[in-house]
Amino acid sequence: MSLRPPSHLAGTSAADAAFDALGHEILAEKAAALGRAGQRVEETLARLRDNGDDELRPRLLKEAAVAVHAYFIQRELCGxxxxxxxxxxxxxxxAVLVRLGAA
Structure with a gap:
């Protein structure tokens, strides 16, 4: 597959154009990872809200806290x-935020 740089990069070198293409690919992967992390937060919070079992709640709180923590880290990586x-x-x-150290 050949890569043709966008018209606004026509005057740049091939190395600069390749770096820009790599930069776009990295940004796309960051965005996709953020979306996956957000989906995981939604799923774990839904399980936590839908559960009425007091014995299962600590495990669900931990899962939700881990998912939210990963989501926050991914957001920070995206700026x-x-x-x-x-x-x-x-x-x-x-209860989830307290597990992350937030008050």
């Missing part, structure tokens, strides 16, 4: 440092 809006959007329970 998104503030998590307040995400906490409200996903309605992340305080």
């Amino acid at each position: 998104l440092r503030k998590h307040d809006a995400v906490i409200r959007e996903y309605n992340i329970p305080r």
